[in-house]
Amino acid sequence: MIQRIFYLFLLALPLSAATLDGLIQYAMEHSNVIKQSKTQSELARLKHQESRAGQFGAIDLVGSYNHYNLPRTLAPLTPAVMATDPQGVATTKDMYSMGVSYAVPLFTGFAQTRQIEMDALAGAMAQSKLSLTKEQLAYNVASLYLSVLAFQDMAQAQKKHVEALRKLRDTIASEVSLGKKAKVDLLKAENDLYGNISYLEVLKSNRTITKASLASLVGMDHLGKLKTVHVTVRKARYSIADLMHHAESLNRIKVSEYNVKKAKKGVQKSESTLMPQVSLNSYFGYNYGENDPTNPRAGDWANEQNWQIGVNAKWTVFDFGKRDATIQKAKVAKMQAESDKIQAVMDLQKLLIEAQQKIRQAYANYQGNIKQYALAKASEKIERVRYENGVSTINDLLYAVSQTQLSRAKLIESKYNYQKGKFYMDYLLEKGVRK
Secondary structure, three states, X not given: OHXXXXXXXXXXXXXXXXXXXXXXXXXXXXXXXXXXXXXXXXXXHHHHHHHHHHOOOEEEEEEEEEEEEEEEEOOOOOHHHHHHOHHHOOEEEEEEEEEEEEEEEEEOOOHHHHHHHHHHHHHHHHHHHHHHHHHHHHHHHHHHHHHXXXXXXXXXXXXXXXXXXXXXXXXXXXXXHOOOOOHHHHHHHHHHHHHHHHHHHHHHHHHHHHHHHHHHHHOOOOOOOEOOOOOOOXXXXXXXXXXXXXXXXXXXXXXXXXXXXXXXXXXXXXXHHHOOEEEEEEEXXXXXXXXXXXXXXXXXXXXXXXXXXXXXXXXXXXXXXXXXHHHXXXXXXXXXXXXXXXXXXXXXXXXXXXXXXHHHHHHHHHHHHHHHHHHXXXXXXXXXXXXXXXXXXXXXXXXXHHHHHHHHHHHHHHHHHHHHHHHHHHHHOOOOOOO
């Protein structure tokens, strides 16, 4: 009941402010990517269940009908039995049989055991891949979410910038009418105003497009207002050596390790072909038939009980090198899996270093943009006074205003880029999926 209420709340998100954690949790239940990954995990589980059940053999109901050109007895008989009552032996040209059979492998050189172990590893691998898919989805949702917020903040800042330019244009228009300013100043102010109005529409359009991508990713038709994410920019300190020390616990490395273990089992399974194969087969049933015209009891139906149990053994001693090739192929696959694991660890280290440096760059950019924005505002204030006093031109003022707005946009962008870098590091460390 609580889960249903929670989903109803999430569906009502377009009517209220959607949160990042809420969208991530919603995506975990509704995203097609997660559903596909869960399907693969379920298939792996069923395959393991199938291989385990296979070691107990199978019980089959069997039946048959055969027509012969010469009469046959309903069951194989010894000469002694036939001599005791030759007239009582049932014979028929149309024989029916029905019974139950049971067959089970007794010894396969441990091939069956190795297959069960391989399927168990495949199931564990599928679970790890599902976790990685969730981490990837969480990061993608978070990244798009921050992009929407960035466009939103930049649009708001641009809107204020347009309003300021509109006020400047109106002021200049009044001064032109009074003969205090040249008309060319008004034309330049209007040109700058219309250019920034166009850029405002671009920001709004980018926000709408990104928002639609976010809605599609989480599995919603529409998203309403997004709740702001509080971003605290502080100097981050990561020790790559410490992070790599715990790399074995990460699913992306576990998948490589599972591949290595699976390949080792594959080698052992291929070597099982060098051993004998032993199986048990049993049958219990009845043969039915109508006595043929040559029988003293012609026209009467008769039946005979028939059962048997046997053990079959097969040992391939020579197959022209087929088994050797199979074993060698499995060993090569094992070497490839071991190489892939080494590469996975190296790739993880490279990605962690890249993420670390990107966070550092974003932090440095943010600190630099704070200073640039403060300086740009001071310069704009000075240029505005100078222009009003006729010391500078409208070009100097418009340039100063544009630099202030550019610094402000870069400051907003660097703040969200820093948070994206943090989310990316969480993704690599598999800490991005929120509870």
